[in-house]
Amino acid sequence: MAEIEREAMEYDVVIVGAGPAGLSAAIRLKQLDADINVVVLEKGSEVGAHILSGAVLDPCGLDALIPDWKEKGAPLNVPVREDNFYMLGEAGKLRVPNWPMPPLMNNHGNYIVSMGNVCRWMAEQAEELGVEIFPGMACSELVFDDKGGVKGVVAGEFGKEADGSHGANYEPGMELHGKYVFLSEGVRGSLSKEVIAKYDLSQGHEPQKFGLGMKEIWEIDPAKHKEGTVTHTMGWPLGGNAGGGSFIYHLENNQVYVGFVVHLNYKNPHLFPYMEFQRFKHHPMVADLLKGGKRVAYGARAISEGGYQSMPKMVAPGVALLGCSVGMVNVPRIKGNHNAMLSGKAAAEAAHAAIAAGRSADELSDYEAEVRDGAIGKDLKKVRNVKPFWSKWGLVPSLVLGGFDMWTNTMGFSLFGTQKHGKTDAAATEPASKHKPIDYPKPDGTLSFDRLTNVAFSFTNHEESQPAHLQLSDPAVPVKVNLPEYAGPAARYCPAGVYEFVSEEGKDTRFVINFQNCVHCKTCDIKDPSQNITWVTPQGGDGPNYPNM
Numbered sequence: 001m002a003e004i005e006r007e008a009m010e011y012d013v014v015i016v017g018a019g020p021a022g023l024s025a026a027i028r029l030k031q032l033d034a035d036i037n038v039v040v041l042e043k044g045s046e047v048g049a050h051i052l053s054g055a056v057l058d059p060c061g062l063d064a065l066i067p068d069w070k071e072k073g074a075p076l077n078v079p080v081r082e083d084n085f086y087m088l089g090e091a092g093k094l095r096v097p098n099w100p101m102p103p104l105m106n107n108h109g110n111y112i113v114s115m116g117n118v119c120r121w122m123a124e125q126a127e128e129l130g131v132e133i134f135p136g137m138a139c140s141e142l143v144f145d146d147k148g149g150v151k152g153v154v155a156g157e158f159g160k161e162a163d164g165s166h167g168a169n170y171e172p173g174m175e176l177h178g179k180y181v182f183l184s185e186g187v188r189g190s191l192s193k194e195v196i197a198k199y200d201l202s203q204g205h206e207p208q209k210f211g212l213g214m215k216e217i218w219e220i221d222p223a224k225h226k227e228g229t230v231t232h233t234m235g236w237p238l239g240g241n242a243g244g245g246s247f248i249y250h251l252e253n254n255q256v257y258v259g260f261v262v263h264l265n266y267k268n269p270h271l272f273p274y275m276e277f278q279r280f281k282h283h284p285m286v287a288d289l290l291k292g293g294k295r296v297a298y299g300a301r302a303i304s305e306g307g308y309q310s311m312p313k314m315v316a317p318g319v320a321l322l323g324c325s326v327g328m329v330n331v332p333r334i335k336g337n338h339n340a341m342l343s344g345k346a347a348a349e350a351a352h353a354a355i356a357a358g359r360s361a362d363e364l365s366d367y368e369a370e371v372r373d374g375a376i377g378k379d380l381k382k383v384r385n386v387k388p389f390w391s392k393w394g395l396v397p398s399l400v401l402g403g404f405d406m407w408t409n410t411m412g413f414s415l416f417g418t419q420k421h422g423k424t425d426a427a428a429t430e431p432a433s434k435h436k437p438i439d440y441p442k443p444d445g446t447l448s449f450d451r452l453t454n455v456a457f458s459f460t461n462h463e464e465s466q467p468a469h470l471q472l473s474d475p476a477v478p479v480k481v482n483l484p485e486y487a488g489p490a491a492r493y494c495p496a497g498v499y500e501f502v503s504e505e506g507k508d509t510r511f512v513i514n515f516q517n518c519v520h521c522k523t524c525d526i527k528d529p530s531q532n533i534t535w536v537t538p539q540g541g542d543g544p545n546y547p548n549m
């Protein structure tokens with residue numbers, strides 16, 4: 001095929017992704033220099049459309065970035081008033097008191113927010129400062145300079161046919177060049193993955209670890225709604241099958257965020273994370289709360305869990321990785337938005353200083369130093385052993401040991417050094433023959449829903465004529481390897497029902513990819529045991545359209 005010619009636009013800094021990390025970087029750059037040219041490219045149809053977080057927000061990132069956020073009308077309207085933690089059994093619950101928890105686990109001073117709305121507000125702040133923001137623009141390729149550094153991205157390619165050829169309405173998109181390119185794509189970013197591989201940025205670091213977070217918004221009976229209440233649970237229904245737990249946050253307008261996270265290092269390929277979430281809502285504590293209410297939205301997204309020891313090198317010539325493209329979630333707190341914001345601020349400060357000194361296209365090593373040694377590194381270092389303890393010893397021992405280690409780390413030391421994570425989540429999957437299938441109850445259509453019904457509540461949409469954005473390295477692997485060896489786990493780990501094994505009499509089993517259902521969570525790219533699925537961006541504007549996730 002002939003080389004595609006594209007127009008190029010020149011900027012000082014090109015930012016991929018309008019999440020908290022990318023928007024913070026854009027705002028900080030403009031605060032430092034009103035004349036700096038900054039562009040933010042977002043694949044969602046609007047800013048916020050692809051944002052999915054819990055979310056209890058620690059405002060420390062926003063305090064550092066926009067100290068007068070209250071006066072400026074930031075949508076942080078619901079302070080946390082009550083903080084509960086329960087261990088669940090199938091029918092019962094045990095309240096874990098707050099006093100043995102290290103202070104870092106305390107949610108007082110934090111806010112229950114819609115991060116989608118926080119990002120929409122941040123985008124307004126950025127635009128007022130002169131940042132150009134282009135939603136509906138997926139960045140599909142990196143552009144390299146002649147020395148092998150990153151000089152830009154391709155964004156806005158539209159109109160490819162299913163076979164990859166250029167249809168009648170083909171638009172080649174544009175190249176956006178910058179003195180520096182910031183990749184703030186969130187967890188398992190597709191361009192970030194390429195950069196990490198090309199420059200071998202993971203070398204010397206532990207593999208990144210992940211969870212799958214699923215979330216519904218419910219409107220509940222006002223009599224049961226307690227604005228500002230935060231509840232976390234562990235235990236049932238996952239038991240010993242996988243790490244993870246739930247969150248229930250009461251926000252405004254009688255709405256409740258009900259979410260469930262399953263750590264993706266589970267061994268049993270029969271596990272069905274989505275059905276674990278649905279089953280969880282039948283626990284008496286949750287069912288009582290939701291009865292009489294209605295589910296108004298659904299979504300899912302992977303969450304980075306590797307923490308301190310898994311952060312790869314985050315700079316290479318011309319490019320820096322921000323936020324959860326690096327993986328900055330504090331796992332026991334289930335919080336990464338504050339660190340995403342702080343990383344955006346730090347990257348902006350490093351790029352601003354470099355540009356002011358006449359530099360470009362080199363490594364922003366000051367940014368990396370600030371992340372590792374500054375507030376983000378300190379936040380993550382204290383909790384670095386919680387996830388490895390959990391993976392090695394299971395829930396209860398890890399609560400005791402992890403709790404103890406967080407306390408000693410709060411005092412400045414650890415008896416355990418820095419524990420390793422070991423395997424990737426894909427490699428943790430064991431053959432199906434070593435495990436028993438799990439029998440999941442059928443959704444009742446009131447509290448629990450089948451996947452496709454719920455996917456309709458993510459309002460996801462993909463132009464059907466384009467190539468599937470879930471690409472198989474070897475199309476034979478799902479049926480020849482993953483089905484006999486791992487009982488076809490893609491049919492279960494995907495929370496949107498994208499993957500199906502279709503068997504018809506007299507025909508060979510087929511692996512079908514319903515990419516139109518995809519909610520951009522990236523779980524397939526992470527958990528496929530053969531590492532045969534690559535998530536690339538579909539055309540811009542496609543994907544979920546989350547309201548106030």
Ligand SMILES: Cc1cc2nc3c(=O)[nH]c(=O)nc-3n(C[C@H](O)[C@H](O)[C@H](O)COP(=O)(O)OP(=O)(O)OC[C@H]3O[C@@H](n4cnc5c(N)ncnc54)[C@H](O)[C@@H]3O)c2cc1C
Binds near residue numbers: 261300328
């Ligand atoms: C279920 C769940 C619950 C969570 N709960 C909390 C919580 O309560 N508190 C908390 O602080 N944190 C929480 N987190 C973690 C938090 O969501 C992340 O730490 C945070 O979103 C990271 O911000 P980010 O800007 O790095 O990435 P994101 O928020 O993921 O934003 C990335 C943006 O980049 C866009 N993008 C990606 N690739 C491209 C591309 N190639 N081209 C154009 N655009 C692109 C995406 O569409 C998205 O808008 C939770 C996460 C999950 C999944």
